Amino acid sequence: MNAHVREYLQLTKPRVVALLVFCAVIGMFLAVPGIPPWRALVFGTLGIWMASGSAAAFNHLIDERIDKLMARTARRPLATGSLRPRQVLVFAVLLGIASMLVLVLLVNLLTAVLTLGGLIGYALVYTAYLKRATPQNIVIGGLAGAIPPVLGWTAVTGELHAFALQLCLIIFVWTPPHFWALAIFRRDDYARAQVPMLPVTHGVVYTRWQVLFYTVLLVLVTLLPTITGYSGLVYLGGAVVLGVAFLYYAIRLLNPPDDYFPMRVFKYSIVYLMALFAFLLADHWLVSPIGANAGLMLQRMAS
Secondary structure (H helix, E strand, O other), rough: HHHHHHHHHOOOOHHHHHHHHHHHHHHHHHOOOOOOHHHHHHHHHHHHHHHHHHHHHHHHOOOOHHHOOOOOOOOOOHHHHOOOOOHHHHHHHHHHHHHHHHHHHHHOHHHHHHHHHHHHHHHHHHHHHHHHHOHHHHOOHHHHHHHHHHHHHHHHHHHOHHHHHHHHHHHHHHHHHHHHHHHHHHHHHHHHHOOOOOHHHEEEEHHHHHHHHHHHHHHOOOEEEEEEEOOHHHHHHHHHHHHHHHHHHHHHHOOOOOOOOHHHHHHHHHHHHHHHHHHHHHHHHHHHHHHHHHHHHHHHHOO
């Protein structure tokens, strides 16, 4: 791959964006009984991916000074000087404009407006202001990162739905324990960059308890889809097992076996969210017409 292409791709934070787009695509599939319309699936995914990549590029631009001071981000294109701020700005703006054109012209206006709100929320409200203003930055700014399932839903249906908002709430509550585990491990980096992350301002012990508190809250929130009748026992079983494992990690974090343990919590949190949404989709397909027909066919074959 050409070096410049690789650097521009790095600006979009591919692994982070992949998780966001994954949640958006699951939202698309949950919005309809069978397969989403191809137009909404293809162009909705493309538009959401480009908007997320644009927000990530703006994040690189705004955090240039911070990135140079942190070991985790010191090799980013702007931090190393392999790309200049003007190049990043042009790339971010063009990618953002392209995403809006795709969503407005090929998907629907509601999805475009909500996606733009998420882009602005992450790039400007969180990165440019909240990140430097308060140790609760990741809590308040978490809504921007929690919106992808809503975007996927509206891309297919053109309207908001209570189930999509529940999925948004799950990611919103998941974000603090996910990110604070990383912040504990990287607290020296954040202190050096003068970013008021919770472990820096309130200490590691306090942050560990906050991770546990939000994990308990997360486990309770993940029960909502079943309690409200949107998901069934397949999802509930998966959510409970995944939640118990997350609680184990959060409790163990109070007295971790080694300094690397917070990163294990962070990595598990990513697996947790992907698996949770996979269970949502599996449960949905088992009770959808396609799932029901497949089950009937299996019964007939067995008989």
